Amino acid sequence: xxxxxxxxxVLEAVVEDHIATAEPVSSRTIARKYQLGVSPATxxxxxxxxxxxxxxxxPHTSAGRIPSQKGYRYxxxxxxxxxxxxxxxxxxxxxxxxxxxRELVDIVQRTIKIVSQCTDxxxxxxxxxxxxxxxxxxxxxxxAPGKAMLVIVSENGWVExxxxxxPVAVSQEELEQVERVFNNYFRGLTFPQITxxxxxxxxxxxxxQRLLIDLALDIIESVLKRESEDALYLxxxxxxxxxxxxxxxxxxxxxxxxxxxxxVLRTILAETQNIGITVRxxxxxxxxxxxxxxxxxxxxxxxxxxxxxFGLLGPVRMNYARAIALVEFITQTLSxxxxxxxx
Amino acid sequence: xxxxxxxxxVLEAVVEDHIATAEPVSSRTIARKYQLGVSPATxxxxxxxxxxxxxxxxPHTSAGRIPSQKGYRYxxxxxxxxxxxxxxxxxxxxxxxxxxxRELVDIVQRTIKIVSQCTDxxxxxxxxxxxxxxxxxxxxxxxAPGKAMLVIVSENGWVExxxxxxPVAVSQEELEQVERVFNNYFRGLTFPQITxxxxxxxxxxxxxQRLLIDLALDIIESVLKRESEDALYLxxxxxxxxxxxxxxxxxxxxxxxxxxxxxVLRTILAETQNIGITVRxxxxxxxxxxxxxxxxxxxxxxxxxxxxxFGLLGPVRMNYARAIALVEFITQTLSxxxxxxxx
DNA sequence: TTTTAGCACTCGTTGAGTAAGAGTGCTAAT
DNA sequence: ATTAGCACTCTTACTCAACGAGTGCTAAAA
Numbered sequence: 144x145x146x147x148x149x150x151x152x153v154l155e156a157v158v159e160d161h162i163a164t165a166e167p168v169s170s171r172t173i174a175r176k177y178q179l180g181v182s183p184a185t186x187x188x189x190x191x192x193x194x195x196x197x198x199x200x201x202p203h204t205s206a207g208r209i210p211s212q213k214g215y216r217y218x219x220x221x222x223x224x225x226x227x228x229x230x231x232x233x234x235x236x237x238x239x240x241x242x243x244x245r246e247l248v249d250i251v252q253r254t255i256k257i258v259s260q261c262t263d264x265x266x267x268x269x270x271x272x273x274x275x276x277x278x279x280x281x282x283x284x285x286x287a288p289g290k291a292m293l294v295i296v297s298e299n300g301w302v303e304x305x306x307x308x309x310p311v312a313v314s315q316e317e318l319e320q321v322e323r324v325f326n327n328y329f330r331g332l333t334f335p336q337i338t339x340x341x342x343x344x345x346x347x348x349x350x351x352q353r354l355l356i357d358l359a360l361d362i363i364e365s366v367l368k369r370e371s372e373d374a375l376y377l378x379x380x381x382x383x384x385x386x387x388x389x390x391x392x393x394x395x396x397x398x399x400x401x402x403x404x405x406x407v408l409r410t411i412l413a414e415t416q417n418i419g420i421t422v423r424x425x426x427x428x429x430x431x432x433x434x435x436x437x438x439x440x441x442x443x444x445x446x447x448x449x450x451x452x453f454g455l456l457g458p459v460r461m462n463y464a465r466a467i468a469l470v471e472f473i474t475q476t477l478s479x480x481x482x483x484x485x486x
Numbered sequence: 487x488x489x490x491x492x493x494x495x496v497l498e499a500v501v502e503d504h505i506a507t508a509e510p511v512s513s514r515t516i517a518r519k520y521q522l523g524v525s526p527a528t529x530x531x532x533x534x535x536x537x538x539x540x541x542x543x544x545p546h547t548s549a550g551r552i553p554s555q556k557g558y559r560y561x562x563x564x565x566x567x568x569x570x571x572x573x574x575x576x577x578x579x580x581x582x583x584x585x586x587x588r589e590l591v592d593i594v595q596r597t598i599k600i601v602s603q604c605t606d607x608x609x610x611x612x613x614x615x616x617x618x619x620x621x622x623x624x625x626x627x628x629x630a631p632g633k634a635m636l637v638i639v640s641e642n643g644w645v646e647x648x649x650x651x652x653p654v655a656v657s658q659e660e661l662e663q664v665e666r667v668f669n670n671y672f673r674g675l676t677f678p679q680i681t682x683x684x685x686x687x688x689x690x691x692x693x694x695q696r697l698l699i700d701l702a703l704d705i706i707e708s709v710l711k712r713e714s715e716d717a718l719y720l721x722x723x724x725x726x727x728x729x730x731x732x733x734x735x736x737x738x739x740x741x742x743x744x745x746x747x748x749x750v751l752r753t754i755l756a757e758t759q760n761i762g763i764t765v766r767x768x769x770x771x772x773x774x775x776x777x778x779x780x781x782x783x784x785x786x787x788x789x790x791x792x793x794x795x796f797g798l799l800g801p802v803r804m805n806y807a808r809a810i811a812l813v814e815f816i817t818q819t820l821s822x823x824x825x826x827x828x829x
Numbered sequence: 830t831t832t833t834a835g836c837a838c839t840c841g842t843t844g845a846g847t848a849a850g851a852g853t854g855c856t857a858a859t
Numbered sequence: 860a861t862t863a864g865c866a867c868t869c870t871t872a873c874t875c876a877a878c879g880a881g882t883g884c885t886a887a888a889a
Contacts, residue, residue, distance in 0.1 A: 169852055184862050187853065205852050205869040246649050284625055286639055292647065296629055302649055304635065306589055381742040384735065392727065395738055399724040512881055527833050530882065548840045548881050 144196065144217070151222060152179055153189045157199050158210045158218040162462050165387045167207035212425040212459060215437070219422055219463050226464030228472055232261050236472065240480035247271050247301050247481075251376050254453075254477060259379030262455065262469060263386060265398070266379040269412040270443075270451020271481060273303045274367040277333050277446065281325040281363065283318040291318065293366055298331060299446060299482065305366045313355070320352055321359045333448060334367060374451075375405045375412070388458035394435075401432055401456075412452040417442040420467050425459045435459060439466040443474040445481040453477065487539060487560070494565060495522055496532045500542055501553045501561040505805050508730045510550035555768040555802060558780070562765055562806050569807030571815055575604050579815065583823035590614050590644050590824075594719050597796075597820060602722035605798065605812060606729060608741070609722040612755040613786075613794020614824060616646045617710040620676050620789065624668040624706070626661040634661065636709055641674060642789060642825065648709045656698070663695055664702045676791060677710060717794075718748045718755070731778075731801035740775060744799075750775055755795040760785040763810050768802045778802060782809045786817040788824040796820065 146154065156177040160168040170183040170190060179186065190208055193199045198214035201207075210218065228236075239253045251268060258266045277298035284292040289312065294304045328345050329337055337360070345356065380402060389395050401407055407430045415421050423438045433456070440454035453474050455466045489497065499520040503511040513526040513533060522529065533551055536542045541557035544550075553561065571579075582596045594611060601609045620641035627635040632655065637647045671688050672680055680703070688699065723745060732738050744750055750773045758764055766781045776799070783797035796817050798809045 167852090171852075182862050183852095184854095184864095185860085188861090191854080201853085203869060204854095204867090205850090207852065280629070282627055284627060284637060286623070286637075286645065287643065290643075292637060292645065294627060294629075294635060300630065300633075302629065302635065304647060306645055378746070381739065381746045384739055384742060390735060392733055392735065392738070395735070396724065396727050399727060403721070403724045510881090514881080525833050526881095527835095527883095528831085531832090534883080544882085546840060547838085547883095548879085550881065 150189050154193055155222045157208055161209050162460055167202055167209050169207035215424050223464050226468035228468055240476055255376050255378035263382040264455040264457035265383050267408050268376045268453045270374055272450055273297050275333050275448035275450055277331055278329050281322055285315045307362055321355050375409050386458050407432055415440040415442055415452040417449045420470055437461045439470050441470050441474045443478045493532050497536055497541055498565045500551055504552050505803055510545055510552050512550035558767050566807050569811035571811055583819055598719050598721035606725040607798040607800035608726050610751050611719045611796045613717055615793055616640050618676050618791035618793055620674050621672055628658045650705055664698050718752050729801050744775055758783040758785055758795040760792045763813055780804045782813050784813050784817045786821045
């Protein structure tokens with residue numbers, strides 16, 4: 144779709160004014176606030192064209208225009224200028240990550256908290272999961288017959304642990320053998336890197352523990368999978384009510400459903416590709432429950448490996464420039480904090 | 487305060503009808519729905535007296551009466567009949583606990599989920615914390631210099647674990663010595679039972695590890711404390727919006743503040759005494775944020791030791807009989823589920 | 830003395846009607 | 860191509876009256 148210079152200016156003005164005020168934008172407002180050097184009447188003509196193109200719409204005849212979802216998309220793709228965080232905001236965020244963290248969860252919770260203070264959108268985050276992190280050490284601690292604790296330590300010092308059931312009776316002795324195999328052969332590898340090929344060479348050398356190692360691999364894999372499914376962190380629920388879109392109780396209801404039944408948010412994060420920032424506007428979202436919302440997401444990494452995703456959810460009338468800047472800054476900062484040693 | 491038989495009947499009718507309908511109750515409604523065998527006019531006279539006694543009030547002249555907070559208190563203390571859960575509800579709840587649970591958290595989360603399905607109030611729960619549970623075994627797993635994982639296993643098999651910093655360089659050897667001391671001398675004791683007296687006898691025998699044991703005790707104590715402060719589980723946020731009290735966004739706002747800033751709920755649970763069910767109506771609550779809510783709480787136990795508390799929060803117009811029956815049944819069932827072995 | 834029927838009174842709710850205001854689209858002049 | 864002017868539309872706010880629910884009081888009935 145080709146728009147001349149002036150139509151673009153008008154569309155930009157409609158979108159930005161509506162984002163700022165949540166009200167329909169009139170031709171007069173644009174003429175007054177955004178110096179296009181033309182009269183309201185001219186702007187009205189342009190607006191009529193933009194409406195015909197489906198980029199803006201009128202709630203009713205005697206109201207101004209609001210952007211359509213298509214209009215927002217056009218704005219995000221072509222008109223929007225890069226948003227900037229203030230130095231103050233940046234340093235607040237950075238300082239949070241500078242503090243020493245004992246566990247992964249601590250970092251995540253701090254992130255949620257700080258972001259919900261600098262935005263009025265819903266903040267949500269998955270991971271960080273060690274599934275793709277490089278292994279440093281594996282420990283099995285026998286607690287009772289058939290019951291043990293598995294501790295997985297990543298190369299840069301992060302720890303994941305989980306209670307597991309051992310389907311067969313395994314002695315502490317045998318567990319220690321398995322530990323040794325892992326720590327000797329697999330140290331420094333990510334889980335997906337422990338390929339069949341590598342396994343084979345291990346098998347040859349250690350044919351006796353073959354069954355045991357297979358078992359251990361299954362257990363570790365399932366633990367890492369389960370963890371990554373479980374981990375969803377949320378914040379900013381109180382702030383998002385400030386958005387006038389949520390003056391209607393029905394909307395709030397939908398939002399709380401989303402929060403309590405976390406699967407939608409989880410899937411949104413799981414489907415985020417690691418190719419920079421993803422923006423989904425209204426009906427571009429797959430799920431019914433978020434079709435009147437917009438979502439900005441991005442992945443974050445640990446030592447080059449994607450380990451989780453971070454997102455902001457707000458009304459379609461969202462400050463995209465700011466949201467994108469924030470998501471970008473957070474995922475970058477978080478990635479470098481996680482890549483630094485956990486110890 | 488002494489009320490004659492009929493006044494009590496009228497008060498009961500006002501409270502129960504208002505709980506059911508959320509509307510002011512008129513004298514005519516009472517005469518029609520609750521057979522007192524007298525005319526509306528008589529009931530009006532009784533109502534005037536009840537109003538003078540401060541037990542009911544009128545939103546405005548041409549409306550019926552609603553109970554005052556004092557009226558609810560009178561009802562809860564003297565009029566209310568014991569509520570009952572249906573067999574279906576009871577068996578759903580019981581079946582949840584019958585399932586094998588791997589970790590404490592699993593049980594807790596299931597509880598929250600099932601309760602929020604059978605009530606429209608906010609469900610919240612603290613613990614279970616092992617602080618008061620009998621120790622079975624303690625393990626220190628050295629992960630890196632100055633960094634270790636502490637695993638605490640209770641007598642009936644529940645496990646708590648936490649990453650800890652070791653302030654001094656401690657060898658794996660020394661950690662194992664400490665483990666041995668704990669497992670030999672303290673097995674079967676709850677933490678508060680490890681008194682100075684017992685410690686002293688240990689010191690005499692093992693004077694060499696004295697400093698180390700002191701250090702270990704401090705660490706374990708702080709871990710258990712920290713855990714118990716952290717653990718707050720919530721559910722039912724979506725359901726509570728069904729209550730007509732929350733048609734006003736401002737109220738919803740307050741509720742979300744409560745949910746996101748969990749300290750108030752945490753304190754309410756922490757202050758719950760283990761003397762059966764506690765009911766706090768409106769301004770009987772200490773905290774401003776919940777003065778237009780009522781809270782029903784009770785503690786639950788593991789092998790006789792209180793390890794956490796469970797609560798329901800709703801509007802002052804709450805179905806107290808049902809809420810109390812539910813809290814009672816849940817805490818009992820939860821206690822016996824936890825007291826059964828964790829394995 | 831207690832209960833109740835009857836009635837006047839109060840107050841919130843609803844709906845209709847109206848005026849004001851915002852914003853548009855169209856036309857004709859620039 | 861742009862714009863001033865104006866008629867038209869639609870929402871919002873406000874007023875006013877009618878209605879209804881429920882009470883309190885009084886006087887009669889039990």
